[in-house]
Amino acid sequence: MLSETDVALHADRIRRDGYTVLERVVAPQLVADLKAAVERIEREHHLGPATTSFEGFKTLRINNLLTYDDVFWEVPLHAAVLPVVEAVLDKECLLSSFCSLVLGPGQEAQPIHEDTQLIPLPRPHIPITINAIWALSDFTATNGATRIVPGSHAYDHAPEYGKHYDTQMATMPAGSVMLFDSALWHGGGANDSDARRFAFSCAYCWGWMRQQENLQLGIPQETARRFPRRLQELCGYGVYKGQFGHIDNRDPIELLGRERGKRMVWEATDVKKARQAAQS
Numbered sequence: 542m543l544s545e546t547d548v549a550l551h552a553d554r555i556r557r558d559g560y561t562v563l564e565r566v567v568a569p570q571l572v573a574d575l576k577a578a579v580e581r582i583e584r585e586h587h588l589g590p591a592t593t594s595f596e597g598f599k600t601l602r603i604n605n606l607l608t609y610d611d612v613f614w615e616v617p618l619h620a621a622v623l624p625v626v627e628a629v630l631d632k633e634c635l636l637s638s639f640c641s642l643v644l645g646p647g648q649e650a651q652p653i654h655e656d657t658q659l660i661p662l663p664r665p666h667i668p669i670t671i672n673a674i675w676a677l678s679d680f681t682a683t684n685g686a687t688r689i690v691p692g693s694h695a696y697d698h699a700p701e702y703g704k705h706y707d708t709q710m711a712t713m714p715a716g717s718v719m720l721f722d723s724a725l726w727h728g729g730g731a732n733d734s735d736a737r738r739f740a741f742s743c744a745y746c747w748g749w750m751r752q753q754e755n756l757q758l759g760i761p762q763e764t765a766r767r768f769p770r771r772l773q774e775l776c777g778y779g780v781y782k783g784q785f786g787h788i789d790n791r792d793p794i795e796l797l798g799r800e801r802g803k804r805m806v807w808e809a810t811d812v813k814k815a816r817q818a819a820q821s
């Protein structure tokens with residue numbers, strides 16, 4: 542857990558520099574459990590490396606992670622990470638995508654990019670997605686630490702795909718999390734070591750945006766019903782500001798068996814008016 546002052550400090554760094562690093566905030570036992578779960582799933586589901594140059598021909602990316610093992614539920618909800626994300630976005634933010642990033646030895650550096658550059662908004666703009674890169678291994682200069690261009694979230698253009706840029710390596714010890722505004726120019730490094738670099742990307746977006754992964758359809762309802770309420774909300778079972786995401790004026794969280802979801806804004810306005818009239 543971070544103090545309120547530290548949460549505000551990290552949120553300010555994201556706004557100013559485009560990124561911040563929360564050092565060693567993940568308990569070593571959780572790091573070990575998460576790595577073991579990734580390796581087990583890879584084995585049991587016979588998963589292999591990605592098949593596109595962007596995703597990395599020597600990189601294991603497991604998408605839709607929440608469906609594989611309950612241990613992954615702890616990641617989007619992590620008590621040191623989520624409050625910083627909520628301070629930059631708001632408390633009605635959503636999980637946008639969550640996948641493993643296991644760089645195998647020999648993985649080449651990923652082209653520098655930004656995660657929301659296909660969204661047709663003039664740059665620079667407010668942070669719309671915050672990505673959390675979880676280091677489950679030490680991130681070093683040789684095993685593929687994420688490369689970043691500090692301050693680039695404020696540039697008025699996106700990087701040119703495939704072009705060389707001078708970058709800084711986000712080296713950090715295992716158990717650390719780098720949070721960044723997804724408009725920051727970045728890319729995975731080259732893994733020139735003989736060991737795998739274990740990591741997650743866990744990205745959050747505003748509640749008024751479309752998520753990168755379709756979590757309402759991708760996660761079976763029986764699984765989502767078992768989630769803690771906050772994780773259900775993060776996955777899109779909610780109504781942003783009581784307006785966006787309703788189903789026939791009902792909060793979709795009721796589909797998961799929760800008794801009373803959020804009131805729609807139009808209903809809440811009348812309830813407030815009636816209450817004020819009763820008091821006067």
Ligand SMILES: O=C(O)CCC(=O)C(=O)O
Nearest residue numbers: 642686687727728729730
């Ligand atoms: O692997 C990394 O360090 C970063 C990966 C990344 O930025 C991406 O896949 O969009």
